[in-house]
Amino acid sequence: MDVMNVLEIYDKLRAHFGRQYWWPAETPFEVIVGAILTQQTAWKNVEKAIINLKKLDLMTPEVIAASNLETLEKAVYTSGFYRQKALRLKKISEYLVKNYNGNLSRFFSRDTMEVRKELLGLDGVGFETADSILLYAGCKRIFVIDAYTKRMCRCMKPGGSEVHDGYENLRHFFENNLPEDIELYKEYHALIVELGKNYCKTKPDCEKCPLRRIAKL
DNA sequence: ACCCAGGTGGCCC
């Protein structure tokens, strides 16, 4: 099989799955909330939690920072890990209020890597969550790597067989081999997740991985 | 009765 590059894989996925319209959120802060809640959790369960939060008017840093922890826990209950997640949302909200007056535009309007470092310092924010927030809430040109992306790369070996491992290596690989197009970054990550949801329940055995079939369409 | 889901942090070596 010919070596496929990352852009070719994108085109195949885009043609197969169509447009994904990520991230479904009304505000940048809602992206942050969703990014925490969706960790190791199906989005369907997160949606319920987000509806609860909105019903309680708990969708700004100010109100979450000032809210009662038990109320928050009940609201996000369906998203799993609800105690951790409630606490983390509260701590992140307090941080944003304290340092940026709850103003997300102010938070994002600095050097991207500076913002990234700051995000990574927050409890409950690792690489993937930080980068999702940068891309989808801050509109920064950062490629998000998740478990599906790693699996896809093991399978398809984009760019040849120099296998890419480790989060930062993989991120740089994608960023160095794609057009500098933020909308494409958003769509690509969404498509990879869609691919994983629909076709990659199997173990990552490369030879018979369904990913290959999609890619050849 | 399992397995997985749009991960992270703490601990161990």
Added chain:
DNA sequence: GGGCCACATGGG
């Protein structure tokens, strides 16, 4: 730097 484990609900 990698390999485990807890965190927890909901759907297949």
